[in-house]
Amino acid sequence: MSYGYAGKILKINLTTKEITPLDTALYEEFGGGVGIGAALFWELAVVPGDWDLQDAFDPRNVISLMSGPLAATGVPGAGRTSICGIAPETYPTPLFHRTSLGGRFASMLKLAGWDGVVVQGKADGPVWINIVNDKVTIEDAKRLWGLNTYETQGQILNTVSGRTRFGEEWNKVGNGYTTARPQIVCIGPVGESMSRVAALIHGSGISARTGGFGGVFGSKNLKAISVIGTGGIKTADPKAIVDLRMEHLQNGRRGAQPGAACCMPCVNPDRRRDSYYGGESMCADQYWSREHGMKAADVAIKWGICTWATKFGGAMDANMPNAPALFKGKVPMEPGMGWYIKYLYELGILGPGKKIDSYPLPMDQWDTLTYREIFCDAIARKIGIGADLAEGIMRAAKKWGRLDEDLNSGALRLPAYGASWHHTLPGVDWAYSYILMSGDPIWHGFFTSLSGGGGFGGGPQQTAEQVVTKISAKMVPFSDDPLMLSNCWKGEEARKTGIYSEHKAKMVAWARRFAGFYNEAMSFCEMMLPSLESISPDIEYRYYRAVRGDGKTFADTMEVGRKIWNMERAIRVMAGRHRDHEQFAPFMYMPGATFKIMTTRPVYQDGQWSFENQEDLYLDRDGVELFKTNYYKLEGWDQKTGWPTRKTLEGLGMKKVADLLASKNKLGA
Amino acid sequence: MAESEKAESKNKKVLRREFLTGSGAAIAAGALAITATDSAAAAFAQPAASDAKPVAASTGYLVYDSRLCLGCQSCMFACSLTHEGEANPSLSRIQIIRDSPSFTKYPFDVVMSLCRQCVSPLCVQNCPTGACYVDAANGNIRRIDQSKCIGCQRCIQSCPQRPHRTVWDPVKRKSTKCDLCADAPFWSQKGGPTGKQACIESCPVKAIKLVATPPNQTDIAGYDINLAPPPPKMGGFGMGAPGAAPKAPAAAPKAPQTAPKTGGN
Numbered sequence: 022m023s024y025g026y027a028g029k030i031l032k033i034n035l036t037t038k039e040i041t042p043l044d045t046a047l048y049e050e051f052g053g054g055v056g057i058g059a060a061l062f063w064e065l066a067v068v069p070g071d072w073d074l075q076d077a078f079d080p081r082n083v084i085s086l087m088s089g090p091l092a093a094t095g096v097p098g099a100g101r102t103s104i105c106g107i108a109p110e111t112y113p114t115p116l117f118h119r120t121s122l123g124g125r126f127a128s129m130l131k132l133a134g135w136d137g138v139v140v141q142g143k144a145d146g147p148v149w150i151n152i153v154n155d156k157v158t159i160e161d162a163k164r165l166w167g168l169n170t171y172e173t174q175g176q177i178l179n180t181v182s183g184r185t186r187f188g189e190e191w192n193k194v195g196n197g198y199t200t201a202r203p204q205i206v207c208i209g210p211v212g213e214s215m216s217r218v219a220a221l222i223h224g225s226g227i228s229a230r231t232g233g234f235g236g237v238f239g240s241k242n243l244k245a246i247s248v249i250g251t252g253g254i255k256t257a258d259p260k261a262i263v264d265l266r267m268e269h270l271q272n273g274r275r276g277a278q279p280g281a282a283c284c285m286p287c288v289n290p291d292r293r294r295d296s297y298y299g300g301e302s303m304c305a306d307q308y309w310s311r312e313h314g315m316k317a318a319d320v321a322i323k324w325g326i327c328t329w330a331t332k333f334g335g336a337m338d339a340n341m342p343n344a345p346a347l348f349k350g351k352v353p354m355e356p357g358m359g360w361y362i363k364y365l366y367e368l369g370i371l372g373p374g375k376k377i378d379s380y381p382l383p384m385d386q387w388d389t390l391t392y393r394e395i396f397c398d399a400i401a402r403k404i405g406i407g408a409d410l411a412e413g414i415m416r417a418a419k420k421w422g423r424l425d426e427d428l429n430s431g432a433l434r435l436p437a438y439g440a441s442w443h444h445t446l447p448g449v450d451w452a453y454s455y456i457l458m459s460g461d462p463i464w465h466g467f468f469t470s471l472s473g474g475g476g477f478g479g480g481p482q483q484t485a486e487q488v489v490t491k492i493s494a495k496m497v498p499f500s501d502d503p504l505m506l507s508n509c510w511k512g513e514e515a516r517k518t519g520i521y522s523e524h525k526a527k528m529v530a531w532a533r534r535f536a537g538f539y540n541e542a543m544s545f546c547e548m549m550l551p552s553l554e555s556i557s558p559d560i561e562y563r564y565y566r567a568v569r570g571d572g573k574t575f576a577d578t579m580e581v582g583r584k585i586w587n588m589e590r591a592i593r594v595m596a597g598r599h600r601d602h603e604q605f606a607p608f609m610y611m612p613g614a615t616f617k618i619m620t621t622r623p624v625y626q627d628g629q630w631s632f633e634n635q636e637d638l639y640l641d642r643d644g645v646e647l648f649k650t651n652y653y654k655l656e657g658w659d660q661k662t663g664w665p666t667r668k669t670l671e672g673l674g675m676k677k678v679a680d681l682l683a684s685k686n687k688l689g690a
Numbered sequence: 691m692a693e694s695e696k697a698e699s700k701n702k703k704v705l706r707r708e709f710l711t712g713s714g715a716a717i718a719a720g721a722l723a724i725t726a727t728d729s730a731a732a733a734f735a736q737p738a739a740s741d742a743k744p745v746a747a748s749t750g751y752l753v754y755d756s757r758l759c760l761g762c763q764s765c766m767f768a769c770s771l772t773h774e775g776e777a778n779p780s781l782s783r784i785q786i787i788r789d790s791p792s793f794t795k796y797p798f799d800v801v802m803s804l805c806r807q808c809v810s811p812l813c814v815q816n817c818p819t820g821a822c823y824v825d826a827a828n829g830n831i832r833r834i835d836q837s838k839c840i841g842c843q844r845c846i847q848s849c850p851q852r853p854h855r856t857v858w859d860p861v862k863r864k865s866t867k868c869d870l871c872a873d874a875p876f877w878s879q880k881g882g883p884t885g886k887q888a889c890i891e892s893c894p895v896k897a898i899k900l901v902a903t904p905p906n907q908t909d910i911a912g913y914d915i916n917l918a919p920p921p922p923k924m925g926g927f928g929m930g931a932p933g934a935a936p937k938a939p940a941a942a943p944k945a946p947q948t949a950p951k952t953g954g955n
Contacts, residue, residue: 094777095767097894132779187794188787188801189852197860200785200803200853251860253778259771259876266768266892 023049024257025090025568030057031135031157032065033150035241036080036142040157045136050674052542053089053136054103055119056585059592061085061139062106062117067595068681074117074596077109077233078215078240080143086206086246087137088127089544093254095262096564097269098546102127102206102223107596108459109217110233110330112415112439116459117592118232119541122206124223126248127544129204133250144242149177149207152248154195162244169323170209170222177205177247197251207245208235209325210401215239216411218358218400220327226318228306230329231440231461233413257570265563272556308336310359310393317393324397329461330414330441332357333393339617345432354616355441356434358414359396362406363387364432365423371406377421380405415439431608444468446615447508447622447635449520453529453648456603459593463547464536467528470553471506472621472632485623486630492553497576499527507630508622510638518625521644526652534582539565542585584673587665590658591678594687600663603649605640614639659689666690745814748807749829750870750883751901752784752890755917757797758897761788765889765898772877772888773866783857783868784889784898802897805855805868806913807832809904813845813856813867822856822865828872829883839864870900 023046030043043061051060066072066083076082084106091099101121108118130137133154140150147162160180165173181203182192191198205223212219212235219235220228229235238244256262310317311334321328335353344352347367353360365371366384373379381399386392399407409417418424418433427433434442436452440460445452448471454462470492483491493503505528509519518524539561540547551557562575573581590598608614615638624633653660657669666689670679682688766782774781785803811832813822821838822845824830834845834856841863845856856867871881871888879886883900890898899917906912 093767095764095771095892097762097764187789188803191853191858197780198858199780200787201779202789251780253770253774253776253781255776256771259775259777260878262777263768263771263876263888263892264878266764270892270894 024255024570025094026053027088027131027134027136027252027254029135030061030087031138031152032061033138033140033157033159034142035140035144035148035159035243038144038159040159043139050581051585051588052538052581053091054087054101054121054544055105055541056537056581056588057137057542058085058087058103058105058119058139059117059585059588061137062592063588063678065139065141066107067592074107074592075114077107077115077217077237079107080241081141082107082237082240083139083141084234084237084241085137085139086126086130087139088131089542090136091543091545091564091568093128093131094256094568095259095266096568097266098549099544099564100125100128101544101546102130102229103541103544104221104229104232104234106234106237108232108234109215109236110231110327110413110439111459112413114597116438116598117589117596118459119589120229120232120234121541121544122221122223122227122229123546124204124227125201126204126206126223129201129248129250131250131254132252133248134252135248135250138246140241140243140246143240147242147244149243149245149247151177151181152246152250153181154197154250154252156195162242165244166213167210170207170325171225171323173207173209173245174205174224177207177245178203181247181249194249194251199249199251201249203247203249205245205247207325208238208243209323211324211326211397211411212236212239213244214401214403214411216326216400216403217413217416218327218331218411220321220325222322222325226306226315226322228322228325228328230306230327231463232459233327235325235327256568258567261567262564265560265567269556269560308332308334308355310334310390311336311353312388313390313393316390320390320393320397324394324401326397326400329355330357330435330439331359331396331410332441333359333363335360337618341431341613341617344613345430352434354618355443357441358410358417359393361414361418361427361433362410365421370421370423378406382406413439428606428608431611431613433606434608436606436609437604442616444616444619445609446640447510447620447638449508449510449525449640450529450532452605452609452640453652454533456605457529457533457652458589462532462536464532464540465547466532466535466551466553467506468619470551471508471623472619484630485632488554489623489625489630495553495558496528496531497579499531502527504625505531506623507625508633508635508638509624509626510635510640514626515641515644516647521641521648521651523651523655525648526655529652530583530655531579533586534579536582537585537589538578538582542581580673584675587656587670587673587675588678590665591670591675591682594664594682595685598663600649600653600661603663605645610640610642612637612639662689664689745811745824746826746830747809747904748824748831748883749902750831751807751903751905751913752804752868752870752887752898753901753905753913753915753917754802754804754898756800756802756897756914757916758895758918759786759800759802760895760897761786761800762894763788764892764894768888768892769868772871772874775876781857781859781866783855783866785853787853802914803851803853803855804898804913805832806851806905806907807868807870808850809907812848812850816844816848818842818844822867825869825872828869831870831872831883832867833869833872834865834867836862836864836866841865 026045032041048057048060051057062083072081087103103121105119107115147166148159149162151158151160215236217233220230221234222228306318306328307314309321309328332355335355338351340350341352344350371377400411403411436445437455438460489503489506494500504518504524509515539545617636620636621632650660658665667679765784766779767777769782770778787801789799819838822834825833845865846854849856856865874881
């Protein structure tokens with residue numbers, strides 16, 4: 022008995038219409054979620070060797086929607102759906118990317134008996150996948166094609182649930198019974214037309230909002246996946262799970278509510294958000310167009326657009342010294358496509374009849390919800406400027422001849438691979454993850470914990486030395502090195518013990534391993550855990566042990582995280598990744614690179630620890646190169662190329678991966 | 691709700707009420723359709739509810755606030771984990787039904803379905819074998835002794851609530867129901883009406899509460915009550931838009947009436 026897993030993964034080839042159950046046990050060494058998703062991608066998309074992994078819309082692209090073994094076990098916040106594959110949105114080329122969504126999809130997959138769904142090929146016409154326990158069918162979606170995501174889910178709901186009224190009866194589903202509704206992931210018109218900024222949508226307000234995977238569904242003629250299940254998941258120690266649940270409630274609160282047996286730690290306020298449809302709405306989406314809050318999020322969700330790189334605003338503004346004068350120094354935290362076209366409009370470059378013709382966007386109504394609707398429609402149908410915008414903000418800026426200038430000036434704040442600014446600095450662990458991965462890591466692990474309990478609007482409640490001592494002690498296997506938490510960025514000290522040093526490499530390695538295992542494979546909501554200033558990583562590990570009971574130590578789980586990280590690395594290397602590509606946009610090396618929120622960080626200088634306000638932090642090119650060398654060395658990757666070595670891969674039990682890399686001359690020396 | 695839907699809804703309720711009050715067997719339309727075994731078929735010859743003797747009232751009742759509930763199902767997982775040793779929402783004795791992924795607006799998007807420990811329990815009165823019984827040793831809670839259950843589903847068909855609060859286990863082919871954790875083999879706490887309940891303890895917003903006095907039995911208003919603390923201050927990520935604090939729950943409209951108003955218990 023392998024506790025926590027449903028036991029099977031659903032493989033669907035839309036070209037051949039083959040539906041194949043895979044044995045999850047074959048992939049358990051990769052944990053779950055993105056770990057198993059990456060291993061499946063390697064097996065199904067890389068190993069065949071008939072594809073250069075460059076075109077996200079190629080039928081040979083493989084997209085997986087995976088759960089982790091903690092989903093549907095009663096562990097709070099661990100039911101996220103991890104999604105990975107080649108993503109169309111990243112720049113300059115599509116890259117292997119991972120994203121995720123909350124809600125109940127992954128949990129329901131588990132209850133239906135599946136640990137995940139992996140889709141390859143391309144259907145010859147619009148289809149949707151209907152999973153009812155172990156019965157899986159590929160259904161005709163001609164009548165759904167063109168519908169928005171709300172209409173799509175409503176139609177599928179009626180098809181699967183029949184006319185049973187919500188909340189009134191138990192439904193017989195296969196051999197079981199449930200009061201639940203089918204859970205659906207689908208695309209809207211933006212995804213159907215293979216835009217690079219299309220999201221996967223779940224429910225009335227949950228989206229996988231980075232990467233543009235909605236376009237991958239569109240390229241496969243896949244409108245939706247629906248699942249309903251009536252089974253259960255066996256766990257090693259059910260009593261301990263409920264006890265931990267109570268302990269967690271009493272001790273662990275940081276921002277997000279640890280309140281969900283599925284993944285919805287944020288649902289507390291969501292039920293009452295000012296949205297026309299109400300329901301489950303992810304907080305990040307409400308900032309797509311801040312002026313309109315959830316009403317605008319409804320528009321984005323309905324059309325199925327990525328709310329990240331297309332943002333009109335951002336969660337908050339900061340007074341940036343190098344911001345365009347038009348904005349009086351104020352720039353949103355995630356300045357996306359919506360904000361950028363307003364910027365160009367104000368400059369007189371974009372507009373009706375201008376160099377960049379804005380047709381059909383009514384630029385004089387930029388502030389209105391109507392504009393947001395037209396914006397989505399233009400992208401979905403690729404009308405006028407919509408055809409450029411559908412390619413994503415980087416490609417659009419390049420076509421308009423603006424890319425170099427605006428990345429240099431900082432007007433276009435996209436640090437790497439087209440992902441928006443979002444907390445890249447002063448936390449350099451966050452920034453480095455941008456270039457080592459495929460964009461925004463969206464991992465808040467050190468975001469508040471290193472401010473000494475300051476959080477939003479408060480000052481440090483502990484000394485810097487107390488904070489780094491306490492937190493570094495938890496960071497197995499690097500727990501003997503508090504210097505890794507120093508954010509010193511100036512002078513020789515930055516190279517010796519600070520942000521470019523071999524110490525900092527350990528912090529980044531720990532973050533990627535922890536996130537790889539606990540957030541991406543065990544699918545814990547990263548806004549909820551880790552909470553390093555309080556209960557982490559102890560609580561995550563004890564949840565894992567209660568569910569799995571496999572005897573792994575915490576250090577063992579971090580090794581699985583390392584294995585997942587190397588699997589992802591191997592895929593990116595096969596797709597062409599090289600040390601030379603791991604670069605920041607030019608503005609990151611200029612004053613004004615740091616977002617002026619939560620800028621207090623611990624700094625070690627002249628033999629002493631202190632908290633420093635790092636609002637003025639920016640990077641040094643040579644320093645970043647030094648960091649890369651230090652980091653590759655620590656990870657056992659070739660320092661010239663950034664490619665994993667045979668020794669590293671074989672040490673992780675990945676000899677076959679090393680062999681394939683070697684056969685393509687992409688193995689590190 | 692469209693007028694036609696309202697009319698349909700009203701008709702449904704009338705039909706149910708007629709069914710419930712007009713038939714002692716109380717076999718509601720739409721209930722689980724399972725082929726009765728021989729012993730189960732024989733059970734239908736048992737005395738009807740109207741002939742049953744009054745039973746002692748329970749000393750414990752779960753009341754709840756459907757406007758406060760997150761719909762997160764923590765209670766459902768806790769219930770099935772502690773009772774069955776398996777995370778299985780379909781076997782949970784408490785059902786939290788969230789209209790997801792459909793788009794019902796707050797507060798009509800969540801239905802909380804908990805056993806009412808009815809003062810006049812039709813499940814007990816209609817059980818042909820005594821498997822569904824009043825547990826005098828545990829504060830008169832209404833329980834099911836699965837060793838005596840023959841799987842006839844009379845308790846399920848008798849339950850006047852929608853969805854029915856007695857739960858069918860399709861693998862064991864037996865019924866089960868809320869026992870206030872009196873017999874929860876995987877619960878580390880003492881359960882029962884004088885102890886702690888896994889659903890209450892695992893609820894992050896304290897939307898469920900144990901009370902000793904029988905709530906008003908005639909509709910759901912006695913059970914679905916206001917348990918809200920003062921609205922929390924929101925701030926930061928994951929806690930809602932700045933300044934978008936929730937409205938006071940007390941001022942919100944009532945949750946939908948999912949049980950017939952004349953419940954018969």
